[in-house]
Amino acid sequence: MPHRSAPLTAMLTLAMLTLTGCARAEADAPAASPESTGHGAVARATEMSEPPLAVVTIDPGGTVRQLDLLDESVAELGEVPVASRASSDGRYVFADGGDGLSIVDSGRWTWDHVDHFHYYLAAPNMLGEVPGRGPATVATTSSSTTGGTGVFFAESGEAVLLDTAAMSRGELVERFRLEVDPHDGLVVPIGGYALVTQPQAGVAASVSVLDEDGMPQPGATADCADARGTVTTRVGAVIGCADGALLATLVDGGVELERIPYPAGTAAPPATAFAGRDGRPTVAGPAGDQGIWLLDTRERTWTLLAVDRPIVQATAVDDEAQHVLALAVDGRVLVIDGKTGALLSQTGPLVADSLATDAGSPTLIADQARAYLNGPAEQVVYEIDFADAARISRTFATPTEPALFAETGR
Numbered sequence: 207m208p209h210r211s212a213p214l215t216a217m218l219t220l221a222m223l224t225l226t227g228c229a230r231a232e233a234d235a236p237a238a239s240p241e242s243t244g245h246g247a248v249a250r251a252t253e254m255s256e257p258p259l260a261v262v263t264i265d266p267g268g269t270v271r272q273l274d275l276l277d278e279s280v281a282e283l284g285e286v287p288v289a290s291r292a293s294s295d296g297r298y299v300f301a302d303g304g305d306g307l308s309i310v311d312s313g314r315w316t317w318d319h320v321d322h323f324h325y326y327l328a329a330p331n332m333l334g335e336v337p338g339r340g341p342a343t344v345a346t347t348s349s350s351t352t353g354g355t356g357v358f359f360a361e362s363g364e365a366v367l368l369d370t371a372a373m374s375r376g377e378l379v380e381r382f383r384l385e386v387d388p389h390d391g392l393v394v395p396i397g398g399y400a401l402v403t404q405p406q407a408g409v410a411a412s413v414s415v416l417d418e419d420g421m422p423q424p425g426a427t428a429d430c431a432d433a434r435g436t437v438t439t440r441v442g443a444v445i446g447c448a449d450g451a452l453l454a455t456l457v458d459g460g461v462e463l464e465r466i467p468y469p470a471g472t473a474a475p476p477a478t479a480f481a482g483r484d485g486r487p488t489v490a491g492p493a494g495d496q497g498i499w500l501l502d503t504r505e506r507t508w509t510l511l512a513v514d515r516p517i518v519q520a521t522a523v524d525d526e527a528q529h530v531l532a533l534a535v536d537g538r539v540l541v542i543d544g545k546t547g548a549l550l551s552q553t554g555p556l557v558a559d560s561l562a563t564d565a566g567s568p569t570l571i572a573d574q575a576r577a578y579l580n581g582p583a584e585q586v587v588y589e590i591d592f593a594d595a596a597r598i599s600r601t602f603a604t605p606t607e608p609a610l611f612a613e614t615g616r
Contacts, residue, residue, distance in 0.1 A: 248351055248374045251313075251328035258314040258327040259615040261578060261587055262299045263608035264289060266566070270299075270310055272330060272614070273587070273602060283310060284332040291567070294612030295346035296484055298333075298355070298373065301610065307342040307357055309333040311373065314615035315350045318485050325615070331376050338364050345394040345436045345443075348485060350374060354381060354418060356393030356400055363388035367400045367418065382420030394436050396443040397456045399423070403433045403445075410434070413445055413452055415461045428452055428463040437480035440487045441503040446477050453503055466506045474499070474510055479519075483572055484616055486524035488544070490532075492517045498532060500544055511547040513540070518561065521572045529592055531577055533570045537561050539579060541592045551596040559583040566609030573616045580611040587611065 259275040262283075270283040286308035289301035297315035301308040313330040316323050336342075340361020347353045347370070355368040363386040372379035382400075389405035398418050403410035410433035415426035435446035442455035450467035468476065477491030477499040487504035498520045500509040516535045523529040528544035537558030541550045556579060557568040566582030576599065577590040585607055589600040 248326075248328065251326045254325040254327050257316055257323075257325050257573075257615050259573070259613065260312060260314055261602070262294070262310065262312055262612050262614055263580065263587070263604060264292060264299075264301055264610040265604075265606040266609050267606070268301075269606070270301075270332070271604075272312060275589075275615075278602070281330070283312075283330050286310065286332070287335075289610060291341075292610035292612060293344050294614060295350055295355070296616040297350035297614055298346075299612045299614065300342070300344045300357075302342045302344075304341060306338055307336040307344070309336065309373070309378065311376070312614035316484070316616055317351070318348055327615075333373060333376065334378050336366060336368065336378060336380075338362055338366070340388070341390075343390070343392055343436075345392060345438075346370075347395050347397075347438050347443075348440075353397065354395035354400060356395045358386075358391040358393045358403070360390050361388055363391070365391065365393045365402050367393055367395060367416075367420070370395075381418045382416070384416075384420050390434065392433060392436055392445060394438075394443050394445060394454070396438070396454050396461060399461050401443065401445065401454055401461075403430070413463070415454070415463070423460070426461060426463065428465070432476075434478040435480050435491065437482065437489050439482065439489060439503045440485055444480060444489065444501065444503060446480065446491070448476055450476075450508070451501055453506070464506070466501065466503075466508065468508055469510070472510065477501070481519065481521035481570075481572075483521070483523050483525075483574060486522070488522045488524040490520040490522040490530055492520050492532075497547075498530060498542070500530065509544075511542060511544070513542070513547075514549070518568075519570045521570060521577075523572050523574075523592065525574065525593075527593065529572075531570060531572050531592055533557070533568060533579070535561060537568075539570065539577065539590055539592075539596060541596050551592075553588075553590065553596045553598065556588055556598075557581040557584060565607055569611055571613045573613065578611075578613050580608040582607040582609045 299310040311331040313328040338359030345356040351374040357366040367381040369379040391403040394401040430447040432448040474496040475494030480489040482489035497513040519533040530542040530544040537555035560583040587602040
């Protein structure tokens with residue numbers, strides 16, 4: 207499809223209708239299902255018998271390194287412009303420098319076939335940069351070889367949908383680039399569509415569904431005051447709103463939008479960031495200074511877990527034991543029972559220096575078996591066995607500050 211660039215506000219005026227209610231989609235269907243053939247493979251990739259897990263770090267100068275978590279070898283992948291934050295879908299790493307977005311292909315990914323998985327390893331690749339002004343917010347699906355990847359540049363108000371299949375072939379192709387009034391916005395891909403926020407008085411106030419060419423879908427718009435934070439779960443794509451969450455699901459070839467309101471009478475601040483283990487329905491986010499919000503997208507329910515100290519980040523493992531992990535302001539990783547809210551175990555103050563300085567922001571990531579935490583000031587990456595009393599299973603020293611980091615291959 208051709209690249210499309212056009213003002214979005216005028217295009218949406220004909221499509222704006224109020225959300226009146228939506229039916230529940232099938233609970234266990236992937237939010238963005240890969241193609242039925244190919245099992246997520248691409249040319250020049252090797253299928254592996256287990257996930258080719260790795261940790262990608264970006265130091266303050268922009269050097270990108272990848273640590274293989276199986277053999278502990280380290281490879282220098284290249285350089286990106288100095289970045290202030292990074293995110294990942296488990297394959298690609300997106301480094302945001304405030305003046306364009308750099309994309310690194312780690313060459314490692316897992317393809318989710320619902321009842322089983324396929325694992326792939328290929329040569330890493332520095333894909334290049336997506337131009338734009340201001341902080342870039344990235345949203346991805348559960349597939350790193352199909353669908354789209356959304357990027358929104360806050361200062362310029364540019365809403366971009368990248369072709370993820372092209373990225374898997376080493377190309378950066380924009381499905382659309384639209385002009386929206388500048389704000390802290392979102393472009394959230396789902397199937398062959400994307401959700402794009404629209405502002406009111408400079409703040410995201412509603413969400414509209416566009417097709418992959420950037421054309422609005424009539425009637426597919428919902429209010430979402432102060433829209434912030436997004437994640438894709440097994441069930442669908444989530445966007446945080448001031449009064450709860452907006453859940454987008456694929457139903458009958460289209461997108462349905464459904465509200466999941468916060469429990470009546472709650473006084474806890476809304477979640478503005480979400481994290482969870484890939485391929486699971488439950489995600490977590492800090493509830494201000496009042497604990498952790500858990501959102502179960504399969505059951506359409508919120509649960510507030512009280513925590514005895516302020517939380518910086520939270521992520522839901524959503525395993526059989528319902529583990530929830532949190533990074534506290536004192537630098538400790540807490541392991542919490544997601545059913546009862548009980549503190550099961552905790553580490554020592556692993557990244558206290560990083561949280562107390564400007565060395566960089568620690569990031570806590572969880573997969574099925576381990577959690578990973580970078581300490582920029584400490585110049586270390588920790589591997590934590592959260593199911594074994596938060597035991598530090600491995601520690602990886604880094605040659606420079608791992609200011610930004612992500613886990614890949616998952």
